[in-house]
Amino acid sequence: MKYFLIIILLFNSFAFSQKKNDTDSITKLNEVLLYQKVNNRHINGIVPLSIIDIQSFKNSSPSELSAHLNNISGVYVLSGALNTNRITIRGVGSRTPYGTDKVRLYYNDIPVTNGSGFSTIEAYDLENLNAIEIIKGPKGTAFGANLGGAIVLRPNETLDKVTAFQNNFTVGSYGLIKNNLSFNHKTDKLSLDLRYGHLNVDGFRENNQYKRNGILLNTAYAINAKSKLSLLVNHIDYTAHIASSIDLDTFNDDPSQAAFTWKLAKGYEANTYTLTGFSMVHKFTQKLSNTTSVFYTHLDHYEPRPFNILDETTNGYGLRTQFKGNFYFNKRVTNYTFGAEVYKDDYNWSTFENLYEENNDAGSLQGTALSFNKEKRNQFNAFGTLTYSFTDGFSAQLGVAINKTSYNYKDLFNRDSENKSGKRSFDAIVLPNLQLNYNFVKNQLLYVNISKGYSNPSLEETLTPEGVINPNIAQETGINYELGSQLQFLNNKLKLNTTIYQMNIKNMLVAQRIDDDQYIGKNAGSTKHQGFELDINYNYLMSPKLKLMPTISYSYSNHKFVEFIDNDVNYSGNPLTGVPKHRINTNVQFQWLSGLSLNTAHTYVSSIPLTDANTISSASYNLLNITIGYRKQFSNSLSFETRIGVQNVTNTNYAQSVLINASSFGGRAPRYYYPGAPINYYGSLQLRYCL
Template structure:
């Protein structure tokens, strides 16, 4: 009797358990995945169909899924379930087979005849979690000038570097929803890096796909939950300069519904005077698969920001008193504040196995107020738009091909007023709004129509061809006509056609050579079309450029090593430059031609030394040769000079050491000098940064995990200019204020609790 009872007891707890492991991007089965029960120590290896199984195993289970090139996954199972799918995410900073989602026709990164920088969720955890765009500096060909948490400007291959205080000439999307305004400006500082799954950066003129984006395109993607769960995550981070971040995230996945909500607040006193920062953000995303297998997605974001502005310093203050703010900005307590909303809904409909359509509608708004020493800017921006894309799989001359075509349009309403700033009359340090100086309404709209075809000319040779048509117009209403000069009118930029042609050839297994030629353009911004007096410059032309590129992408050492080499030449015409007309005041002018020539190299290697010890190494670098081809401004000839505001080189090696639940990131960056002005009369010093971060994960139970991180930025305490104001001019006998000081050595740490409900 006791024997029978014992056998019955074993059968109740010792059961079979099986499943299938798939690639999260492609859905293909994964072979040779090590599947280990952490409680009993039993191990199973997946077969060619991705299947694994355990016999006579007791529940609950704590299963670890491990495969080189994929992120480690640990899942808990309380009871036996039917054969289920387990999805592993690629460590795509390492491997070349990740599917790039931002292009009209998704392809693996190795097959795309273009340079695409990828930032994974793991990459976003290399340093602190306070600022998203600081992570872009590890991508070859991308440089972020960081004046403060809210003063960042991004340039790609030197395009956008001449913007004074913002990022322009770059298209940006989040989950396919445009973030760039109709005039070409974008702000990415608002987004919580911990809410994102990956970032794809298309470099150089790619207007055949994205429209008005001479510098390229940045595509953000939020996390998508692959398993059924209800989870809550909460964390708190603290760093130098009294910098704090509070964050909470709720995820709910059931059947065909996937919902994620995020709250985060970042506050800081700042390293410099007048550097206080306070930002609150709410983000949410949802996905729903209907009964027909079609997919709805929803995204919203709300941001409230108030950030004071210390502004730039002259060389003496930069070297001897970098913590101070510019005198006038400190006296006026200058700052920027805004409320911003982003809302988008997308629907993917499959008409058949060969034809599908993705359509999105979106709405953006921004209500901003910015007191500056020279005036106070009050602006409201609202935009509404839609994008639709069809993808059709077919054959061309008997070869597998895919055709994509569609259109994108946006209508934007922009209202701006400027007022006198009477801060000098105030006894305390603050701005005081005076009389109105200007009042304008500018309504812009654009239409992009695009088409692209990818075709396998042979089993090894791939062709990509694309075409984009853009029409942009704006209507200006001058509502402040005290000078009897009415600038109201209907203005239109010339229509632009942007072609692209690329070839990718797999010379050896897993190793591709490619070549491409693509066209790009960017229309002038509102700030460039309007003079400080509120008058419009109707003579500005669209800035255009051609990008010629060739390169190599390949895997080595059993796919443990991935290398990429890119050589490019971009010729810019009708180059838009900022001409200084007053203190912190600029107007745009078309001033000539520029040649952007460069070399980029990236590599990543990972290996497992012992079962519990993994090593990852990367080396990213670029060398730039950016010069004015022909540039004459106000009688001065700058032809042949180096473009200012761009480091001559960037070299960034790094390593990640993972031992069980402990990981250490060591990241080094070296940047070359930057020219301060068009005349090349001065340069910044080269500088180097060393950043460290240590992470530890502690599994409290089957449903609770605790994570700790501790780190240090700028370990070497380097004194450097993290951003410069190109072509600064001193007024009233004062020295020009070129420099934004970078932060000195600073520390950070955080704790996060994850609960599976």
């Protein structure tokens, strides 16, 4: 019955995100065409990448970033809350307890992954983005060559000469209020985008409130025909209460409950985050150009947890430069790129006693200091590519990246023999990359990629159980083999993209939990990531006034431990923890010329192994979301758009995120599950006025 339901929903549910290489996404408002360009700038080389464009963002709640990423085959986001997201790409990063690592994150080509490899995608407002570009696997030579790949966030940019105000207001279930106000201005030389965003939601669980305010400035000035200066400032301030994970009985009986101790402590995190980037693009000649950016990030984080209170600040700064050029070889154009990226950050953190049990049910109360630490983290990446077309249809790209990472950890709390200060500098690692691209007929493409990637251990993973630097822990490394195709049929109305891959990873990093907030790392074996990805996109004009656009995205993940022995227990051959074997996203979108649209999205996620022994798994689930929209162009100056959405239409009780290998403390059952919200509603109203 379950599989019959899946088949029915595959052909009858409706529409959304897609993998594509189109250069323009066109929104039609009556007789007026508004263009939001998403340029595939081959940031990934000569093989395709996945793009989520601005139109796709409108097919779900503007507060749910994870829903959009999960529509990309091979990408899976486990979202415990708006402030707790773990992005996995082809299974890489699935064993990280909290947050996202092994995937490098960029904001308009500025690296925003911190020095230990962690990325916080929830720090960026979805409504401020024009597109999200996703590189799956280590083939992004110029973007770090991380095993999981890279995600590039593209902020909105004003493309036409216009001065405009726009406001989008959203309300919804569980106290959801979101507003995004923007001012756009563009002339021949100046481009300016200024935005203010506010988000407040109570959440469906106890101790689940979330409040965020943010300001974005994205401006550019063309000095002359050869040079352009850009300034990017993104500042957010948010407070998120933490419900944490729950055990199976609570998940089945009342998933709205918070974890017992987190509720008593009224646990939360408060963050202020600022990114400032200054860039210059200069065209030396018709055959050589350069883009150079300098950037600074600041994070102030305060988090009362039941077991202690964490107070930390991070100051990061760096430089990225990239040259692009071409020359003729054997009467054919040969393209090349080369550049480097330097990133340094200073991480300071302290922990304190949490005296919430002595605070008369008022929640967390800071007590005496337990630790005071400082760490300096340095990363250097150099990269280069050379692309040559042997024929009009066959081209190759050879790339190489080099990474050098070091940590300098200082224990400022303990003295003499108890002091745990130490340094760890990893050897430089060379990461080659070969890409082949063959267009055998027009719009029919085959490609091959062989690339090497790496992942650095986090600070916690470099420490021994005694808390000192472990000189023996090594970086994860892996080789990725990938074969794909992009085929088009029926006058390019039907697009079929397929990929098969295998990634062999050795020196697998294992985070072993030894206390509430204490993990140690070790290299415990190897994994094999095999998979198949399918994306189908069909654009069918049913009548002059009605367009039908069905899409299907499917991910098959056959990921296993090749060799893994932990605490004398052999897990070799078991499926990789934290990865669903099957995921299906089935969508169909109807668009009427009148401005009306209907969008329905179905998602199926198979069971997920929760322990390395595969003795416990989460239940598979189906989700159905529906969005109805209407847009109207009143005049050349004024436009209007409204959307109403229903999420989790069938009111399914499902785990939106899971915690693998959860431990039990104090005789309590292990807490594996972060429940997703039951049926909920939202409505948005957008007004745009052009002067």
